[in-house]
Amino acid sequence: MSMQDVYDWIDANADECVRDLQRFVQQPSISAQNVGLRECATLVREMMHADGLPAEFHELDEGPPVVFGHLEAKKPSKTILCYSHYDVQPPEPLDEWTHGGPWSGEIVDGVMYGRGSTDNKSGVLAFNKAAKAFLQVRGEVPVNLKFLIEGEEEIGSPNLAAWAEKNEELLKADGMHCLDGSMETGTQVPDVSLGLKSVLFVELIARGAKMDVHSLNFPLVESPVWELVWALNTILDRDRKILVEGWEEGIWQLGPDDEQQLTDKAARVDLNALKEEWGISEFALGRDGVDAIRARTYEPTANIQGMIAGYTGPGRKTIIPNEARVRMDFRLIPNIQPADAIRKLKAHLEKHGFGHIEVQAFDGAEPPYKISVKEDISQAIIAAATEVYGELPVVNGVSAEGAILRHVWIPCVLTGFANPGANLHAPDENIRVDRYLQGIKYAAAIMEHFGRT
Amino acid sequence: MSMQDVYDWIDANADECVRDLQRFVQQPSISAQNVGLRECATLVREMMHADGLPAEFHELDEGPPVVFGHLEAKKPSKTILCYSHYDVQPPEPLDEWTHGGPWSGEIVDGVMYGRGSTDNKSGVLAFNKAAKAFLQVRGEVPVNLKFLIEGEEEIGSPNLAAWAEKNEELLKADGMHCLDGSMETGTQVPDVSLGLKSVLFVELIARGAKMDVHSLNFPLVESPVWELVWALNTILDRDRKILVEGWEEGIWQLGPDDEQQLTDKAARVDLNALKEEWGISEFALGRDGVDAIRARTYEPTANIQGMIAGYTGPGRKTIIPNEARVRMDFRLIPNIQPADAIRKLKAHLEKHGFGHIEVQAFDGAEPPYKISVKEDISQAIIAAATEVYGELPVVNGVSAEGAILRHVWIPCVLTGFANPGANLHAPDENIRVDRYLQGIKYAAAIMEHFGRT
Structure with a gap:
């Protein structure tokens, strides 16, 4: 089935999507400083209800609540767990922000500024608005959806594992993904990471x-x-x-698929740009090309x-x-x-x-994981990215960034749609509005493709 | 010849010896801060002239002058070079000084306080007053004496080597010593160091x-x-x-003499006191006894x-x-x-x-040196210490403290008479007046014994 109807809804309702992201960014939610977290969770729940999505609070032992929602497809379907977080990094140093500071949500030349605009409030809304688009256009979603939106990711999710352990049934899914990743510098397509160091x-x-x-x-x-x-x-x-x-x-022993990903990636990224950025003439041990990519990914x-x-x-x-x-x-x-x-x-x-x-x-080390490119969730995301971005994404065997819920084993992919230069964790964090809207389409396409598997 | 006549003069003229040391301590002479150096050199020259000793300035390329004097014995004799310094360490922290501060020279309960009282102004005067005693009592000194009193020892003698290179003839001597050392904690006899790391x-x-x-x-x-x-x-x-x-x-390959010194020293020092001071249960590599002394000295x-x-x-x-x-x-x-x-x-x-x-x-590393215990200067000093202190001194193969003139090769011994607890380089530097007077006798006995060799 073509996705054009869903994409059209997203384009037609771009103003609503952008306004909601502005409102979301304007609500501070700094986990490291315990600022605005419950208020932000309330806002998430309220926006989800307004979008026609289920959402309820789950209280953790300590800290702000997880917002959880479960939306079933009409026909028997697989289930995809959409993980995201509503908390943000501290905004300091404040005097290095422009465009009205970290909580403005101001849009200048097609770019929205504010803490969380990329990491990860646009990710939260990409899931929600994609689901809403399906409901509005088709009256149903193409796959069972579970939304898990937590408020302590930026401080290492100290209370999430204990909660997950007590809620295995709730978390059961056939695949999991999050949109907390980004694009490799020099490319215009999402990174798709099939695991995490x-x-x-x-x-x-x-x-x-x-x-x-x-x-x-x-x-x-x-x-x-x-x-x-x-x-x-x-x-x-x-x-x-x-x-x-x-x-x-x-x-993990590398198989032919992993080697193929490394070769593909080496053909697309500019390693000399890294050397220049770091001011070095060569990489350690003289590594280069696919060897450098392999070492960086798997060593x-x-x-x-x-x-x-x-x-x-x-x-x-x-x-x-x-x-x-x-x-x-x-x-x-x-x-x-x-x-x-x-x-x-x-x-x-x-x-x-x-x-x-x-x-x-130190406490809080998440276990690393790795899934195969042949998993349904991997294939669905690669297909979705290819459809929305017009070319294959950059597939990484393992990524070194981010932390993710890992108590319950679900094949999990980290990807994202943020433009390079989004300054996440830094002053003037921002997201290009067109990239955000494209991200919603990406989320929708992932749901669709996973529904087909 | 008995030394009693010379010792008697020192005892009879103790007041003069002590007053001169007070006057000397009261003249600040901080090489690190370029304070009072030329004034102090002038005072040294003036006091030497008053004591009937030759003394003249030798200007260095930079910095304060060396005070140099050459006093010949009446009969043909060996020559001993008496090295000492008139500069002192900075007195800070000033508020930790008692007894009138670093320049008081105040005597309390038989102890004189002040920067330089031990290091090395009492050493300078020990040489001078010993020579004066011989002149007063006997009309001659028992050995040719060269006095070299510099003003930059505490900052590593940056200009002395260049001057020494141009004045080899002036510096020629059969033995050299300085009284810049001290007594090992727990003993009441001088350390005699036959070399320097x-x-x-x-x-x-x-x-x-x-x-x-x-x-x-x-x-x-x-x-x-x-x-x-x-x-x-x-x-x-x-x-x-x-x-x-x-x-x-x-x-340096250890010979039987060196081993004997180590054995003698091990028998006299309390290594457990060191362990206690440092809060350790054993030395590195389980070393102890003579092995510990050997490692500390020669490794x-x-x-x-x-x-x-x-x-x-x-x-x-x-x-x-x-x-x-x-x-x-x-x-x-x-x-x-x-x-x-x-x-x-x-x-x-x-x-x-x-x-x-x-x-x-870093610049300024002095070459290490080592002389034999059989050298005349070694034997003279050991004999002098035994005579004045009533028992054998603690003989070290090599010491790790101090720096000394080393351009011209002269067998050289570092020894000293400062009481343990003299706080040199620290607030409340002091010297026991009786130890100072005993030090003058020690210097005299060294001259006498070296004259006999």
Whole structure:
């Protein structure tokens, strides 16, 4: 069935779609600062009701409510879970905003400005308005829809997993997606990510004497900073191989589809633009082309965010620092579980004689996931993107951005329609109005295509 | 010949010795702040003339003058060079001084307070008053004496080497010593150091992209902090062995005398007091006893004073830091030349693929030195200390403290008479008046004993 009728409704009702997004952006909803969250949830519920969609509050243990709605198709259908969030990042620094500041929703030259305009209020409304279009034009939606709109995504969804665990039945679906992604710089088509790396934050702390000791005593005193250097050296080698025993156990093995995606992507993105942006003449280890894309997508990483010990000011200070700290982020690739990774790291340090180094692993690491391009949800989204954008999307095996509901296993795709330069998490966040309206069509096409599978 | 006559003169003229030290302490002479230096040099010259000693100014390229005097014995004799300095450390923090502040010279309960009272104005006067005592009592000194009193020791003697190079004849001597040392905590006898480690300050700087890059790009971007970790790991192993090729070339080989000194010292010092002070249960690598003393004295070291890279504040920052720095001090043991050490370190980094890491070596590293306990100057000082203090001094193969004139090779000993708790370089620097008078006798006994060799 052609989608033209639905697209026509969206075009004809563009003013309503844009006005609702403005109203939505004008309602602050900063999860990190606990500002306006319940008000914003209420607004979401109210707008959904006005659009003829079901929506009710689900209270979490703490924090603002999840807005949940379940809309069934008339004929027996699969179910797609539409995940989005109504909270936004803090708007600071305020003086770097133009166009009336973070809560204006002002439109200038076809671009709407405001915190949340891209991330993720336009995503919320893309789902809602797409569903409304179907109801208005056809009197039914092409697939069962579940809407899950949470208010703590930007702070790592601290209460969502516990709620999900108690609501497995409610969450059951055949596919899940969110429109929290974007377009790769240099392309005009959505990124489609068939999985997500997980970010594991770890701080290692080595301690020594009860105070900094004069360095003439070096032969007699443990040096925490040297201990940390030696310990780190056992974790990652210069070929960027993680040496922790069993780290890659259960790791996703690339198949022909994955290789094909890498080849396709390498043909479409301009890696030299990245080198120029970063001011480097070549990538690490001389990687380039499809190898660079493969490494960036699938390599488990052990980054050092920061390291500090002792005295680093002007001049000299002849001390053996009694404490040294290193802050790391490990990117876990599918299907390495964060809890396993922490356990393996601790066992590794112990085994190599660094059991005295304290390991602080930060809570809230989402497990990574990966689905096949052959999944119905993958195929539906690729078909929808091709239809709406006129060419194939950029398909990523795994993405490193965002966090998503992962208690209940549902094949899940991250994609998005935001224009490059949308400044999400930064001042002057914005969305091109035409991209937003196109995004609603994209959401509608996904529903349609998934309904056909 | 008994020294009693000379000691008696010192006791009888204690008031004069103490008054001169007060007057000397009351004249500020802060080399780091260029305060009062020429005035202090003038006072030194004036006091030497009043004591019947030769003294004249030698102007350096920059900075305050060296005060130099040459006093010959009547009979043909060896020559001993008495090195000392009239400049002092900055007195800050001023509000932590009691007893009238840093320039009072006030005596309370037999202790004189003031900056320089120990380091090194009492040392200067110990030489002068000892020589005066000989002249007064015997009409001659027992050995040819050269006095070299400089004014920039506390800032690393930046102009002295160039002057020494032009004045080799003037500096010629059979032995050299200075009284800039002290007593080991827990003993009441002077430390006698037959050499000095050198401290080589080095900063290593690794640089990467032109800005911090998001850590999801880790597979594509060089990580300067990892580069530094890997580079450091090639420099020192966990057994504290420096791995730089040829680092120990020309290193002092311990002989039976050196081993004997270590055994003697181990029998006299309380290493558990050090552990308690530092709050540790054991020394690094389980060292103890004579092994600990040997390592502390003779092991070349590669200490990390400080290290910094990226973000280390609260929370997380998913960046690959584009710069990392480590500040090190290498203690060079005899007879490793600092310039050779820097060259070897650079070659080592280059060879191991870290040639891109910048090596900043700080100027002003004095070469280390080491003399035999059998040298006349060593024997004279040990005999003098035994005579004046009633027991053998603690003899160190090498000391790690202080800096000394080293352009012209003269067997040189560092020793001292300051009481433990003299707070040198700290507020309430002080010297026990009885220790000061004993120090004058020590200086006299050294002259006498060296004259006999």
